[in-house]
Amino acid sequence: MEQNFKKVYVGVELEVSPEGKVRPVSITYVDGITYEVDRVRQVTRAHATKVVGTGIRYSIVVKGKDTFLFEDEGKWFVEGHAEN
Amino acid sequence: MSRIILHCDMNNFYASVECMLDMSLRGHPVAVGGDVENRHGIILAKNYEAKKFGVQTGEALWQAKQKCKDLIIVPPHYEQYLKYSKLAREIYADYTDQIEPYGMDECWLDVSGSTGVMGSGEKIANEIRERMKFELGLSISAGVSFNKIFAKLGSDMKKPDATTLITESEFKDRIWGLPASDMLGVGRATEKVLSSYGIHTIGELAKTSPELLKRRLGKCGIMIIQYANGQDHSPVANVDYEPPIKSVGHGVTTPQDLENSAEVWNIMLALTQDIGHKLRVYGKRASGVQIDIRNSELSHKQWQKQFEVRTNSSSVIAREAFRLFERSYSWDLPIRSVTVRAINLVSAGLPEQLNLFENCEHIDKMERLDETIESIRDRFGKYAIQPATLCGKNTKMPTDREVELKMPTGMVM
Numbered sequence: 398m399e400q401n402f403k404k405v406y407v408g409v410e411l412e413v414s415p416e417g418k419v420r421p422v423s424i425t426y427v428d429g430i431t432y433e434v435d436r437v438r439q440v441t442r443a444h445a446t447k448v449v450g451t452g453i454r455y456s457i458v459v460k461g462k463d464t465f466l467f468e469d470e471g472k473w474f475v476e477g478h479a480e481n
Numbered sequence: 482m483s484r485i486i487l488h489c490d491m492n493n494f495y496a497s498v499e500c501m502l503d504m505s506l507r508g509h510p511v512a513v514g515g516d517v518e519n520r521h522g523i524i525l526a527k528n529y530e531a532k533k534f535g536v537q538t539g540e541a542l543w544q545a546k547q548k549c550k551d552l553i554i555v556p557p558h559y560e561q562y563l564k565y566s567k568l569a570r571e572i573y574a575d576y577t578d579q580i581e582p583y584g585m586d587e588c589w590l591d592v593s594g595s596t597g598v599m600g601s602g603e604k605i606a607n608e609i610r611e612r613m614k615f616e617l618g619l620s621i622s623a624g625v626s627f628n629k630i631f632a633k634l635g636s637d638m639k640k641p642d643a644t645t646l647i648t649e650s651e652f653k654d655r656i657w658g659l660p661a662s663d664m665l666g667v668g669r670a671t672e673k674v675l676s677s678y679g680i681h682t683i684g685e686l687a688k689t690s691p692e693l694l695k696r697r698l699g700k701c702g703i704m705i706i707q708y709a710n711g712q713d714h715s716p717v718a719n720v721d722y723e724p725p726i727k728s729v730g731h732g733v734t735t736p737q738d739l740e741n742s743a744e745v746w747n748i749m750l751a752l753t754q755d756i757g758h759k760l761r762v763y764g765k766r767a768s769g770v771q772i773d774i775r776n777s778e779l780s781h782k783q784w785q786k787q788f789e790v791r792t793n794s795s796s797v798i799a800r801e802a803f804r805l806f807e808r809s810y811s812w813d814l815p816i817r818s819v820t821v822r823a824i825n826l827v828s829a830g831l832p833e834q835l836n837l838f839e840n841c842e843h844i845d846k847m848e849r850l851d852e853t854i855e856s857i858r859d860r861f862g863k864y865a866i867q868p869a870t871l872c873g874k875n876t877k878m879p880t881d882r883e884v885e886l887k888m889p890t891g892m893v894m
């Protein structure tokens with residue numbers, strides 16, 4: 398079965414190093430649920446493949462799972478599962 | 482030593498951005514069009530699926546619909562085109578600082594100095610092509626050659642998402658058989674002159690005597706013969722990116738003639754609503770306004786004035802346009818059409834000398850008010866907030882769809 402995705406904007410807690418390097422620490426969904434970001438594997442500019450949009454793509458690990466977090470013009474989004 | 486020049490052309494730029502930003506459009510014939518329900522709206526860009534039906538840039542929307550009844554026509558989103566045009570340039574800048582834009586979606590890159598570290602011109606072109614797809618979700622075609630003219634020609638030869646190499650040793654075999662009109666510098670008028678001499682291909686042009694063409698085409702005649710022989714030495718100009726817009730305007734022909742100043746004011750107010758928005762998108766301020774009035778006998782008159790203080794405020798521009806109108810028009814005849822243009826645009830960031838006699842505080846206030854209105858429209862749609870005078874039925878303004886879309890001047894598609 399085809400999996401549907403939607404662009405989900407999230408709140409993000411950031412850690413900024415003295416050199417200006419940005420690291421997402423946790424993400425918070427609109428319903429208030431917060432997830433810790435366990436690891437940031439890679440940071441690159443990329444376009445999202447499951448939803449529309451481009452931006453700086455953070456390959457992160459949340460609860461042991463690999464996923465992408467994007468930043469575009471100051472707003473952050475993830476490729477979330479659409480409910481249907 | 483010969484140069485290594487790339488020409489990168491983003492494929493179907495406007496239409497590709499629209500499809501990239503809206504998944505439901507993908508795989509369908511899509512065109513970007515001026516106001517959709519307007520009889521006079523035109524096609525600004527189309528994707529390959531639409532091209533298959535023969536849809537052409539510049540033709541009327543209804544014509545395009547006749548060729549392809551399932552054609553999806555979407556309105557343009559200039560702010561997105563600008564954004565992706567800039568992001569593409571950031572990628573190019575990783576390979577050279579000699580970048581010359583040609584319109585919003587094309588650039589020449591001189592990478593002669595980079596090949597030692599980064600590999601051949603072709604390798605660099607392929608890498609840029611891959612990055613473009615991965616990072617922006619857009620495709621380009623690239624031409625690689627030893628001059629700008631052939632690089633541009635190369636990028637046109639294979640589309641989309643391809644690299645074409647035209648070397649000094651092979652160019653005669655590769656391109657001399659192509660129509661002369663494929664070459665930059667040979668426009669429609671020149672093509673006509675050439676074919677009157679029996680010159681149809683780039684190769685035939687290359688072998689033509691300069692004397693012959695000089696008589697009819699002057700210096701240009703000599704120039705295009707040199708181009709055809711690979712002798713284009715023009716440098717890749719290192720220019721900072723400025724969207725090539727000198728003015729932003731809107732015009733409208735009203736369904737009924739305008740009989741008095743109050744009616745003209747309504748029209749001007751409506752026309753300027755979009756001007757402020759466009760100026761903001763482009764990061765520009767207007768230094769003046771120009772109005773163009775056509776009376777019921779269809780004769781034109783144009784006036785313009787400079788502002789004391791530059792602005793991007795719709796309301797200030799409307800007010801100034803109207804003042805200019807009141808001062809200039811003598812009402813010997815009713816009015817058929819009105820155009821308002823914000824002119825002499827400058828980058829919004831530029832500092833300016835404040836004029837003591839003009840009420841800067843007031844203008845500042847108006848601009849902030851406009852910004853607020855803008856953000857409300859962003860969130861809730863164009864008609865969420867409107868000047869009260871435009872809400873009544875007493876305006877002769879045609880509906881939104883009927884306002885002509887005026888491309889900013891100087892924009893290349």
Ligand SMILES: [Mg+2]
Pocket residue numbers: 490491492493494586587894
């Ligand atoms: Mg293009």
